[in-house]
Structure formats: structure tokens, C-alpha cells
Amino acid sequence: MRKVLLPALIILAAVVLLTRIFFLQVIDDSFKLKSENNAIKIKYDYPERGYMYDRFGKLLVANQPSYDIMVVPREIKNLDTLEFCQLLNVTKEDFIKKVAKAKIYSPRLPSVFVSQLNKSEFAAFQEKIRKFEGFYVQKRSLRDYEVDYGANIFGSITQVNESQLKKNPYYNSGDLIGRQGVEESYEEVLRGVKGVKYIQKDKYNREIGSYKEGKYDTIAVQGEDINLSIDAELQRYGEQLMINKRGGIVAIEPKTGEILALVTAPSYDPGILVGRQRSKNYTLLYHDSIAKPLYDRGLLAEYPPGSPFKILTGLIGLQEGVIDEKTTFVCHHGFSYGRGRFMKCHSHPASQQLNNGIYNSCNTYFAQTYMLTINKYKNPGKAVDVWSNHLKSFGLGTFMGYDLPTGKRGNIPTSKTYDKIYPSGGWRSTTIVSNSIGQGEVLMTPIQLANMMATIANQGHYYTPHIIKKIEGEKIDKKYTTRHETSIDKKYFPPVIQGLYDVFNFGTGRSLKVSGIEICGKTGTAENFAKINGKRTQLEDHSIFVAFAPKDNPKIAIAVMVENGGYGAAIAGPIASLMIEQYLRKRITRTDLETRILNSNLKPRYAILGGMEAGSAVESTPKDPRLQAKIIATTPPVQKQVKVDTTKQN
Structure with missing residues (x-):
């Protein structure tokens, strides 16, 4: 009996492993999307963040269009670095640092090279984008504040850092996240859900259409609007x-x-x-x-x-x-x-x-x-x-x-x-x-x-x-x-x-x-x-x-x-x-x-x-x-003191 048991266990384990491998490689190919596959390009569609209103419905925080220049380091070819740097108003030294940082994150995945271009900056770059292989434009939305007060309440949005990338797989390098205030507390409500498109490429690195006819593509979902209790x-x-x-x-x-x-x-x-x-x-x-x-x-x-x-x-x-x-x-x-x-x-x-x-x-x-x-x-x-x-x-x-x-x-x-x-x-x-x-x-x-x-x-x-x-x-x-x-x-x-x-x-x-x-x-x-x-x-x-x-x-x-x-x-x-x-x-x-x-x-x-x-x-x-306009010269408060007797306790 003992002579049969050990070979039987080995055979059973092998069958289970082979069955799982067959399922992953032949039947379910969704894991291909999670790998750095040269034949598949991932594009994200970032939704608008939810608007903020006060308790009476007054609009406080809306959105405005913005454009990021993204880089895929492995795809950079025949680049006129001087013209590129002049167009985006960056130095050659900054160019080298940014590309190096992007390579560390991933040579094959996109990273933000320059963030938050306005409409005129984007238009100038868009005219010549065909000359800069490895770079493309990612449209996003930034906050548009309808009031000039309440900064401590709203907080702000900023790019995710390395620590946040490790903690939350939802975010990728260059993504925006709420920091401080309501933006941080209600990040998951306000951010919405980004859409994903998988693009098939041929052996010449040309886009030839949606991967699996868009089977795995998702649509962006806009963030929820919220009313604050603030008057x-x-x-x-x-x-x-x-x-x-x-x-x-x-x-x-x-x-x-x-x-x-x-x-x-x-x-x-x-x-x-x-x-x-x-x-x-x-x-x-x-x-x-x-x-x-x-x-x-x-x-x-x-x-x-x-x-x-x-x-x-x-x-x-x-x-x-x-x-x-x-x-x-x-x-x-x-x-x-x-x-x-x-x-x-x-x-x-x-x-x-x-x-x-x-x-x-x-x-x-x-x-x-x-x-x-x-x-x-x-x-x-x-x-x-x-x-x-x-x-x-x-x-x-x-x-x-x-x-x-x-x-x-x-x-x-x-x-x-x-x-x-x-x-x-x-x-x-x-x-x-x-x-x-x-x-x-x-x-x-x-x-x-x-x-x-x-x-x-x-x-x-x-x-x-x-x-x-x-x-x-x-x-x-x-x-x-x-x-x-x-x-x-x-x-x-x-x-x-x-x-x-x-x-x-x-x-x-x-x-x-x-x-x-x-x-x-x-x-x-x-x-x-x-x-x-x-x-x-x-x-x-x-x-x-x-x-x-x-x-x-x-x-x-x-x-x-x-x-x-x-x-x-x-x-x-x-x-x-x-x-x-x-x-x-x-x-x-x-x-x-x-x-x-x-x-x-x-x-x-x-x-x-x-x-x-x-x-x-x-x-x-x-x-x-x-x-x-608002910052007043002060120092931090004195937070603690010894026991006192005072005539001014009224």
C-alpha cells in the first residue's frame, strides 16, 4: 500500500498542475494582460473626479482639462532631443533624469514625463508628436476651484508616490490621488474608475486594433459628486x-x-x-x-x-x-x-x-x-x-x-x-x-x-x-x-x-x-x-x-x-x-x-x-x-505649558 501511495500522490499533483497550466495558457488568457507583453499596449481613460458642492448646492470644486506627456522608454527611437526639450521647456539634464526614472519603473510601461500641460502647450506639442516615438499624450482632468477659500477643507490632488504604488494596485505611475482634506478622505468616491483599453501591435510595433476585439476593455466611470456640510x-x-x-x-x-x-x-x-x-x-x-x-x-x-x-x-x-x-x-x-x-x-x-x-x-x-x-x-x-x-x-x-x-x-x-x-x-x-x-x-x-x-x-x-x-x-x-x-x-x-x-x-x-x-x-x-x-x-x-x-x-x-x-x-x-x-x-x-x-x-x-x-x-x-494674499506671517502655536494661576480666566 505504501509503495502505491507515494507514486499516486506525485501523479495526482502533476495532473493538477498541468490542468491549471492548460487553463491559464489556453482557456483563460487574461493573465497575459497583466504581463509586460510587447505585443499589447495598454491605454487608460481617466474619468473626471466628482464635483464638490456646499450644503446649499453651491459649486465649490469642478474640473478643467489637462494633458500629460507620457513616455514608454523602450519605444524611444531616433529622437531629436534638443527640439523635444525646447518644445516642452525642459533641460537636457532633466530629460535624462526623467527617462532614467521611467526606466526604473518599467521600460515597457508608460510613465509621466511632463504633467499638466495647458491647452496652448498641448497644441504646440500635438503638432509635432509624430516625430517623437515613445511619447504620447494622456488627457486628464485637474481641479478647477470656483472659490479662493477652503484650501484646508478641500486638500489637493497630486501624483502617487512609490509607497502608494506598492500599497494599492489600482494606481500606476503618474496617476493622481487625493492628498489631505476631502480629496484624501473621499478619494475612492471622487476618483471614479479609470477605463482600460488593450491595443494589439504587430511585429513592427504598429497598432493593429483592439486585443481580442475589446473583450477585456473597460469603460471609465466618472467620480461621484458630493455635497459638503460646509456653508x-x-x-x-x-x-x-x-x-x-x-x-x-x-x-x-x-x-x-x-x-x-x-x-x-x-x-x-x-x-x-x-x-x-x-x-x-x-x-x-x-x-x-x-x-x-x-x-x-x-x-x-x-x-x-x-x-x-x-x-x-x-x-x-x-x-x-x-x-x-x-x-x-x-x-x-x-x-x-x-x-x-x-x-x-x-x-x-x-x-x-x-x-x-x-x-x-x-x-x-x-x-x-x-x-x-x-x-x-x-x-x-x-x-x-x-x-x-x-x-x-x-x-x-x-x-x-x-x-x-x-x-x-x-x-x-x-x-x-x-x-x-x-x-x-x-x-x-x-x-x-x-x-x-x-x-x-x-x-x-x-x-x-x-x-x-x-x-x-x-x-x-x-x-x-x-x-x-x-x-x-x-x-x-x-x-x-x-x-x-x-x-x-x-x-x-x-x-x-x-x-x-x-x-x-x-x-x-x-x-x-x-x-x-x-x-x-x-x-x-x-x-x-x-x-x-x-x-x-x-x-x-x-x-x-x-x-x-x-x-x-x-x-x-x-x-x-x-x-x-x-x-x-x-x-x-x-x-x-x-x-x-x-x-x-x-x-x-x-x-x-x-x-x-x-x-x-x-x-x-x-x-x-x-x-x-x-x-x-x-x-x-x-x-x-x-x-x-492669504498667508500671514506667524509661528506655530505654543501647544503646552505648565500649570498657572491667572487673573485672566474670563
Whole structure:
């Protein structure tokens, strides 16, 4: 039996292999198309990318025709290199490098030699293309931006790199792919499906018709159109208000989580990243270490949230039962705690309860509330984790899951944070009390601040923020319609919301009222430090404002962060109130306020950060006027700082 088994297995294996080989070589010849077959030429038909519209149907991004010169290195014959280079305005050295690079990819397959010719350049080359064997024209479509704002939202399209080629077999050398923003997040939706044609060639390398009568040819499928959740006019207005400033604005519709505006400043015209100058312009943007125009501050910049964080301190105190609406703390211009330390507070009546504690932005009230929350538990480590978990239920301290490819977690400390900072132990509520007023180790991004306000507007729930509103012929991901509940009971939100409303009636936002619109909001001022010439230097504070409106049935929640903007009601507050009125009324009644903000110029403050005299930093911006139009000379934000005591937490 054993003597028969081994030969039988060998014969069986041989039959299986021969059968498979026969099938592949005789019956199914589709694998020939995947080989570098000299007798078959592959031509691709690239579809138009899907258009982008705003939430109201305004066209934002369309397409324009473009032409690439493709090269098949093995087919280059009898080429007049000088004439060819002059026609395409390339040097002989560049010609040699490009052909060598194409050979590395494949001697037999096409590669892009020169990309994105315009119509006139294409016409000049087309007249003489018969003289240049091995080269042909590939028609594509490039983006045509209908607006000069929203660059951080749209992203751009660029050629695939080697890493992407290895990861995704759909792409070939020279193909275009979405990079950053919506173009990257929704690449598979927007790109469509390219068509393929297989052309049979004879022994003289002449095309003689479709391979197998077009049996394997496919038709290009155009990309799907999409509607973004953005209000185009609100986005444009936000970018105008942020000219000569640095920071971010995020506006969200509370009942859906749709992002209404996502502003970063400085910004740039998205049209400069289209055409043959794209690479040059992108390099200028990338290396601009002063302005950082490619840095999306709305999603990436992590700031101490300052006084807006007191809202959460109050809600957690209510949920943990350490305070109620009537709990009273006495504030004598500040709060004494632990070994003679003193947290200053600005002037207001001494006796503070929840309502006036919010609208007066009393440091003492919220420091006491925080300490009671921590001291409720015998173990401060457990207490901090309870506090931290409440905050995380608001989507803080983690990536929020929105549909844009970039972002930061922010920071919500836990017991592990302080065990690491204080390895010998001994930390307690007085050690970390600066968390109560949004300083200490707490960091938040503008989109997290905006989502926090959307959650409060909804009285305890939120939907994951997202930029997509509609995809033609498809449903959006259900995670954007899934409701997330916080750990705070709904009954605790109304008194806090009343306090936020009274900010505009009796508190720090009195000067920001908009007649006829009930706004709930909170000013904030966060201290700001930077190293200048090796020395830790206190600079102008960051200006913060968060709000939602109207008070009942809220339609917009917003967070505004202006770096080095000073007092919260000085710059960020006016911007927020103007944005709210623009969205709800489509017009501005406080034109005096609008004029002041449009004319506000913070560049001298940013120049100090660069170690330069006021005004000189602007010379570091690119010379291209389309770049200069929006790029403001700035430096990256100071992202983290030590615990502070401040009189400016309002």
C-alpha cells in the first residue's frame, strides 16, 4: 500500500498542475494582460473626479482639462532631443533624469514625463508628436476651484508616490490621488474608475486594433459628486475675519454634527496647487516655517482651553453631587490653597453660586468645585480617573472619528499622568487644581471645543462631527448619524445653559450681544508662553470664545481661538458673534464691530515670536501674490505649558 501511495500522490499533483497550466495558457488568457507583453499596449481613460458642492448646492470644486506627456522608454527611437526639450521647456539634464526614472519603473510601461500641460502647450506639442516615438499624450482632468477659500477643507490632488504604488494596485505611475482634506478622505468616491483599453501591435510595433476585439476593455466611470456640510458663505466670511490673525474657527450644527465652517489662519488660495506650478508653490508653502499655511489649526493645534473648560468642571460637580445650583463660595479676588498658594481672580461680587459663577467666570467657584470632586474619593488617583472619564464622554482626549485625515487627541490627564509626573506620589487636589480652569495638563483642539458646545446645546449628547452631507447615489457612514451620550444627566444642563446665556446679559460677554438672537457663550483667556532667545517669555494671551445659538433649538455651535489675541471678548468673542449672525441672518447688523475685526492686525505680535521687529516677518512669506494674499506671517502655536494661576480666566 505504501509503495502505491507515494507514486499516486506525485501523479495526482502533476495532473493538477498541468490542468491549471492548460487553463491559464489556453482557456483563460487574461493573465497575459497583466504581463509586460510587447505585443499589447495598454491605454487608460481617466474619468473626471466628482464635483464638490456646499450644503446649499453651491459649486465649490469642478474640473478643467489637462494633458500629460507620457513616455514608454523602450519605444524611444531616433529622437531629436534638443527640439523635444525646447518644445516642452525642459533641460537636457532633466530629460535624462526623467527617462532614467521611467526606466526604473518599467521600460515597457508608460510613465509621466511632463504633467499638466495647458491647452496652448498641448497644441504646440500635438503638432509635432509624430516625430517623437515613445511619447504620447494622456488627457486628464485637474481641479478647477470656483472659490479662493477652503484650501484646508478641500486638500489637493497630486501624483502617487512609490509607497502608494506598492500599497494599492489600482494606481500606476503618474496617476493622481487625493492628498489631505476631502480629496484624501473621499478619494475612492471622487476618483471614479479609470477605463482600460488593450491595443494589439504587430511585429513592427504598429497598432493593429483592439486585443481580442475589446473583450477585456473597460469603460471609465466618472467620480461621484458630493455635497459638503460646509456653508460656503460662512466659510468665506470666517476666513476674511481671520486675515492678519492666527488661529482657528470651527462651527457645527448641533442636531446633526455637520461641520458648517472649518477655518484655519493663515490660509492660501487652493488654486495655486493646480497646474505645472503646483510643485513649486507647494514647496513654498511647506517650507514657510513662519506662517505655517499647511497647518490646520482647527484640527491640529492643541491649546489650554482656559475658562470655557469651567463649563465642564461645573457639570461634573453637579453630576458627582458635590455642588448644586445654590451652592455658594466666597471669592476674595482669588482662592488660597495649599502652602500659601493663591489663584487670583478678577473683581466681582464676593458671593458666587453656579449661575453668577459662570457669567462672572469666577476662578474660586470652579477651583472649589474641582477640589470637592477630587476630594470626594479617598484615593486621588481614582478621583482623577472618574473626572477624566466624564470628560472623555464628551469626545475629549481622543481622536473624534471625523471624516478628515488629520487631527490631534488633545490631552485629558488621568491618574497615570500624575503618577508619571510625581513618581514618589504625594500629589492631591491642590497639586492639580489648575485643571479646574482649563490650564494645567488639559489641552483641547478647536474642533473639540466646538463639539463640547454642540453637546451642551443638545443637553448631553452629540453626533460625530463630519464634513460630508451627501454622496450622490450612496449613503453616508452610519457612524455620523449615531448618537453619543455623555455621562452627565440631562437635568444638569439647563442651569448651566442659563449661566451661559447670562454671560451676554450680565457677564463677560455683555458687549457682544446681537439684538434678536439669544446666544449662550463663554469667554476665555489662556496664558501663553514661548522660548525667545532661550528664555521663557510670557506673551500676549490667547483669545478664546465658545458659543451656541439660539438658546432654544440651537442651530450653530462655534469655537474661536485667536492666538495672542488677548482678552476673550476682545477678538475671539466678536468673531464668534459675527459668525453666528452671518449664519442665522445672512447679514450683519453690527457693522462697526465687523469693521473693527476686519481691520485688526496681529502681525506685530507674531513678529515678536520670530525675534524680529514688528512688521519684518511679512518678508518671509512667498513672493507669489496669490500666496501673499492669504498667508500671514506667524509661528506655530505654543501647544503646552505648565500649570498657572491667572487673573485672566474670563
